[in-house]
Amino acid sequence: MIFMGDRATLLETGRFVQRRVHRPDSVVNAAFDVATVNSENSENSETTEATGTAETAGCAATVENTETGNAAGTESTGGPAAAERSGAHGTPERLEDTGSREGLDGPGTGKGPEATGTRTGFEGAGTCGAGHVSRDPVDQDPAETPGSDEHEARHRRAADAGDTTSMSTLGALLLRRGDLDGAEPYLRAATADGDRAAANNLGVLLHQRGYTDEAADWWRVAAVAGSAAAAHALGRYYRERGDEPGAEYWLRQSAEQGHALGAYALADLLEHRSDEGAERWLRAAAEQGHREAAYRLARMLDPDPDPDDDPYDRFGRQGPRHATSVRPGATGAFAVRKGGGPAGHTAGRAGEAEQWYRQAAARGHRRAALRLGALLEQRGEPKEAGRWYLISAKAGEPRAACALGFLLRDAGDVESAAVWWLRAAQDGDGNAANALGALHAARGEQQTAERWYRAAMTAGDVNGAYNLGLLCAAQDRTAQAEQWYRRAAYAGHREAANALAVLLLQAGDATGAEPWFSKAAEAGSVDAAFNLGILYSGRGEDRTALVWYERAAAAGHTEAALQVGMALLHRGEELEAERHLRCAAGGGSAEAAFRLAGVLDSRRPPGPPALGEPMPVKTECEEWYERAAEQGHRRAQVRVGMLAAARGDVDSAAHWYREAAEAGSRNGAFNLGLLLAREGSEREAALWWTRAANDGHGRAALRLALLAARRGELTEGQRWCARAVALGPAEVAERAARLREALHQELTA
Numbered sequence: 001m002i003f004m005g006d007r008a009t010l011l012e013t014g015r016f017v018q019r020r021v022h023r024p025d026s027v028v029n030a031a032f033d034v035a036t037v038n039s040e041n042s043e044n045s046e047t048t049e050a051t052g053t054a055e056t057a058g059c060a061a062t063v064e065n066t067e068t069g070n071a072a073g074t075e076s077t078g079g080p081a082a083a084e085r086s087g088a089h090g091t092p093e094r095l096e097d098t099g100s101r102e103g104l105d106g107p108g109t110g111k112g113p114e115a116t117g118t119r120t121g122f123e124g125a126g127t128c129g130a131g132h133v134s135r136d137p138v139d140q141d142p143a144e145t146p147g148s149d150e151h152e153a154r155h156r157r158a159a160d161a162g163d164t165t166s167m168s169t170l171g172a173l174l175l176r177r178g179d180l181d182g183a184e185p186y187l188r189a190a191t192a193d194g195d196r197a198a199a200n201n202l203g204v205l206l207h208q209r210g211y212t213d214e215a216a217d218w219w220r221v222a223a224v225a226g227s228a229a230a231a232h233a234l235g236r237y238y239r240e241r242g243d244e245p246g247a248e249y250w251l252r253q254s255a256e257q258g259h260a261l262g263a264y265a266l267a268d269l270l271e272h273r274s275d276e277g278a279e280r281w282l283r284a285a286a287e288q289g290h291r292e293a294a295y296r297l298a299r300m301l302d303p304d305p306d307p308d309d310d311p312y313d314r315f316g317r318q319g320p321r322h323a324t325s326v327r328p329g330a331t332g333a334f335a336v337r338k339g340g341g342p343a344g345h346t347a348g349r350a351g352e353a354e355q356w357y358r359q360a361a362a363r364g365h366r367r368a369a370l371r372l373g374a375l376l377e378q379r380g381e382p383k384e385a386g387r388w389y390l391i392s393a394k395a396g397e398p399r400a401a402c403a404l405g406f407l408l409r410d411a412g413d414v415e416s417a418a419v420w421w422l423r424a425a426q427d428g429d430g431n432a433a434n435a436l437g438a439l440h441a442a443r444g445e446q447q448t449a450e451r452w453y454r455a456a457m458t459a460g461d462v463n464g465a466y467n468l469g470l471l472c473a474a475q476d477r478t479a480q481a482e483q484w485y486r487r488a489a490y491a492g493h494r495e496a497a498n499a500l501a502v503l504l505l506q507a508g509d510a511t512g513a514e515p516w517f518s519k520a521a522e523a524g525s526v527d528a529a530f531n532l533g534i535l536y537s538g539r540g541e542d543r544t545a546l547v548w549y550e551r552a553a554a555a556g557h558t559e560a561a562l563q564v565g566m567a568l569l570h571r572g573e574e575l576e577a578e579r580h581l582r583c584a585a586g587g588g589s590a591e592a593a594f595r596l597a598g599v600l601d602s603r604r605p606p607g608p609p610a611l612g613e614p615m616p617v618k619t620e621c622e623e624w625y626e627r628a629a630e631q632g633h634r635r636a637q638v639r640v641g642m643l644a645a646a647r648g649d650v651d652s653a654a655h656w657y658r659e660a661a662e663a664g665s666r667n668g669a670f671n672l673g674l675l676l677a678r679e680g681s682e683r684e685a686a687l688w689w690t691r692a693a694n695d696g697h698g699r700a701a702l703r704l705a706l707l708a709a710r711r712g713e714l715t716e717g718q719r720w721c722a723r724a725v726a727l728g729p730a731e732v733a734e735r736a737a738r739l740r741e742a743l744h745q746e747l748t749a
Contacts, residue, residue: 430461
């Protein structure tokens, strides 16, 4: 195979990796109020997550009501924002309160530990702080507000007098306060009288004391009597002991009664078993305001969720992220697709996923806020994305701080970006550490850059080792660069494997380089696939080289597409070659644009237009020639000049001939001389012909000989004739020889 273009050269990724999630369509609109970013909004700063999930291994206690005319002990499970609290032995329970439900916060209030950072005391549904109702009933005496001293005293008097409801209520109040010794006798007495809420709360108390089996017995009593909270706690108890059938039975009992935490726990169990019913119960919990359920439901609906909650590729498998580059393209989860049910269904689920992300984020879920920010940025709404990144970052999510830094950098505020990267890096985000390293490397602060790259490695980000390799290579510390490349390559970093192979090949170790090129290419490195093509081509294995060029070209590699196009042209497969050349030319290859123009030019009818026909306008081939010419391709510049001259556009022709000639094209210099001579500027024409002749252009030498003969400079003419004979081609050499003989006869006459 003979490739007719410029010789391909090895490609090494030589920019520092600085990973990123999404790229907006334009960074022009990315600027948003920096004051907003830097403001310390107390409301946002309080929306921290206490735990990773709403259902923890701890004890979730909630109050169940029986006071409001419910002698039978009917409970209120509370809203989904009901507080949860870590117990001593890992089983979540819910306290059942015998106090009034009037004035309790609903599902959308954002109270409880799902929206707050601390979880002290037993908080009931809609409660705030250590057991106090967050809103007073409208027509209730303040002295009788649940949790007030008068309220407690009234129930204590009634409880001491034997009132079951008051014993249950007082026991719940004392338990919420942490007075286990004081609460136990009242709860036991109320339970003995058949109060269901007291049975559940007695289970909570016993669990706090460490008597989990006895607690489960009382939860079973309450659950059989219809307590959703007790059924939830009992289901959790069974699941922790590995009894999944028992856990599913009781969690389903709780969920079917509308208990948000029961629905969430059931969904978690079903999802663990890959049961399709998980979505239904996640939705049920989310619709009641359970923020973790909303987040997990969103991830289930999301067509392109971030793996492991991580929006970044730890091993460069999405290609390198550069310190000076923009971010990678969007994943297209919200792209408008046409003409298909499945695509429309996917888009619909994506939109629903965003709504659930939004609900979870609004309730303080920091990972939901991070994902929502990424989706909005992907859609080209950087200002709104920045707001959610800010909320998530202030809640302690380092990835959001890092993403906010990239957003600010794209808006031109590098200093503010560095502040957020520093915050994220100090919290262990390797991506942010790499970003800081690249920032300092760009400033020439090599030692500081190296420190941050090492910090990225410590955080588990293999890009840190790759960046250290690049840093050492830029300082000609080849041995150290190889060491770091090798470390990153062994960890699976494909671009590091490619860089290591390039380093080995440059050192003459082609045998050692080939397996690393192969490893990187198989992992998806487009540059490595192209480099393998060069390696095999250099060995004369053109067929194998073409396979790797085609693979790289299919992934969008411009130079590989050019090589494939030229190989196909050599085979005579013009139509297929044109397709690859168009891809390469569209990717910015000047050589590909020139080759494509040549293919199109060959299809034009030969010769000038017939007499009387108008001069043709610019054709597609001329447009491609011009594109290549504008990129400095000298042969294209000459060709554009020739086409312009054929149209009679002398000024344009002279411009392109001059561009080519000044860049060193002898054909450009010769054609410019012809144009100037026709315009009567023979002196300037002679200058360009001289330049062309000195560069080996035979026709230019012949023109100079004729010009000298016309001026009577016979000796000079003979000299240029001899030069033209030596340079050729044959036709020129023959004419130059005849002219030289004539000049010789004239001189000797």
